[in-house]
Amino acid sequence: MARNVEFTIVVIILITTLGLYIANSLVLKLYWVQNPPENSAWIVHCIRNLLGYMTIFLPGYFVFKYVKKSNYLNISGRGPFGGVIRTCFGDDELLSVNPTVVKSRDNRTPLENALLLLFYFFGLQISYLSWGVLQEKVMTQKYESSTGEVGYFKDSQFLVFINRILAFTISAIVIFCSRQPRHRCPLYKYVFCSISNVMSSWCQYEALKYVSFPSQVLAKASKTIPVMVMGKIVSKTKYEFYEYTTALILSVGMLFFLLDTGDDNNKNVVTKFSGVILLCLYIAFDSFTSNWQGKLFKVYEVKPIQMMCFVNFFSCIFTLTSLLQHKGMFESVKFMITFPQFILDAIIISICSTAGQMFIFNTIDSFGPLVFVIISTIRQCLSVLLSCIIYKHQLNVMGGLGLFLVFFSVALKIYCGHRIRKIRQQSAALLKS
Numbered sequence: 001m002a003r004n005v006e007f008t009i010v011v012i013i014l015i016t017t018l019g020l021y022i023a024n025s026l027v028l029k030l031y032w033v034q035n036p037p038e039n040s041a042w043i044v045h046c047i048r049n050l051l052g053y054m055t056i057f058l059p060g061y062f063v064f065k066y067v068k069k070s071n072y073l074n075i076s077g078r079g080p081f082g083g084v085i086r087t088c089f090g091d092d093e094l095l096s097v098n099p100t101v102v103k104s105r106d107n108r109t110p111l112e113n114a115l116l117l118l119f120y121f122f123g124l125q126i127s128y129l130s131w132g133v134l135q136e137k138v139m140t141q142k143y144e145s146s147t148g149e150v151g152y153f154k155d156s157q158f159l160v161f162i163n164r165i166l167a168f169t170i171s172a173i174v175i176f177c178s179r180q181p182r183h184r185c186p187l188y189k190y191v192f193c194s195i196s197n198v199m200s201s202w203c204q205y206e207a208l209k210y211v212s213f214p215s216q217v218l219a220k221a222s223k224t225i226p227v228m229v230m231g232k233i234v235s236k237t238k239y240e241f242y243e244y245t246t247a248l249i250l251s252v253g254m255l256f257f258l259l260d261t262g263d264d265n266n267k268n269v270v271t272k273f274s275g276v277i278l279l280c281l282y283i284a285f286d287s288f289t290s291n292w293q294g295k296l297f298k299v300y301e302v303k304p305i306q307m308m309c310f311v312n313f314f315s316c317i318f319t320l321t322s323l324l325q326h327k328g329m330f331e332s333v334k335f336m337i338t339f340p341q342f343i344l345d346a347i348i349i350s351i352c353s354t355a356g357q358m359f360i361f362n363t364i365d366s367f368g369p370l371v372f373v374i375i376s377t378i379r380q381c382l383s384v385l386l387s388c389i390i391y392k393h394q395l396n397v398m399g400g401l402g403l404f405l406v407f408f409s410v411a412l413k414i415y416c417g418h419r420i421r422k423i424r425q426q427s428a429a430l431l432k433s
Helices: 002-029 038-070 080-089 111-138 157-179 189-208 213-223 224-234 241-261 273-300 304-325 326-338 340-367 370-392 397-432
Strands: none
Touching: 002 038, 002 080, 038 080, 038 157, 038 189, 038 273, 038 304, 111 189, 111 340, 111 370, 157 189, 157 304, 157 326, 157 340, 189 273, 189 304, 189 326, 224 241, 224 273, 224 370, 241 370, 241 397, 273 304, 273 340, 304 326, 304 340, 304 397, 326 340, 340 370, 370 397
16 A cells, blocks of 8 residues: 555656646746846746746645645655655654743843843844845946956846855754754745745845845835734734834834935935835745744744754755756856856855854744844844945934934833743742742
8 A cells, every 4th residue: 555655656746847847948938938028027037936946846745735645654664765755744743842841042041041142143243244245246236257248147046046055055064963852843844934035035136136225124124013913824923012012113213214324325226116026025925934934943843953954955956946947057157157256255145144044043943033033123224324334324313313213122122021021920929929
């Protein structure tokens, strides 16, 4: 019985993968795909990328449905094939987490929590401030070869791929060389946040072709509220009233600050409708990613380095498949050979992105997605503030008020959170006595 099921699984994978590959090849040969309109090229590129991802996702989905329907997990033996299927789809009682296990962050003292939060805060600032400067350079500035040839890099997905391949390699080495707790999460659950993570990164890079950097920063500043909404939908998270209040104050402060500073160096840059849509998609995908990862941390007690490894593993597979199908890999490698300076920029971007991911996963694991988004939003504010200092941009009253509101909201959230925890501890002590 198990042998017949295994044979059927192999047939499903081969037929669906081959069929999707042929269908994608036909779509990629269409005229409007090869010659997309300039203002809507991102739509064609997005569809092209998603078709590549579906070459991997749909066969896996069909196998998942068949495995559940055939009850294969209960009839399979302990052979290699059954082990692979069980690792990918084995979401049963053997993988459940003991609810009595207490998260390590609950055992830390307030001082240890504060020091750890500061470490993650500065780590995120340094890695992603550097990353932000370089990503704008790569997507908007021209490169010049030794022969005088000038070119612009265009394939955002290739940047996502090289970021993910380095992150996967480093996280896999860390897991291999260190003692890790048992991994409980079925692999298929990483696929959802992997796709959303890839799409959020792609939208972020692609948006720089249509909107200025301050416009993008302004959009990112409003992520706090969408993350809370996604938290309610995905994780059924309950937020306190003060969390909604501080999120609103923070977003208003960022709005004041960024509207005051503006984009002095790019006054002629028009914020296109395509860029606005891309930024909205970025916010939606990024909010889903952080909340889905937060749910996996909570339910399966996944370690941050494990999350980083498996999410980036699937991200590498998705992006590589798509790049090979539409020949974006070959064009990007050719660009690297023609413009060697791009190689250095790409490597530094990947290093900063990898370091940033490690801080992100640890922050979400230790303090939750909302705290991470607040830290990330402060980083956006600091990036514009540094621009004002370095490039002599004028900071007026509205900008100063916005900056005050941002830091006031963070201080208020910390105070309210500490105050509420203290009241609850006192109430619990009174009940026990």
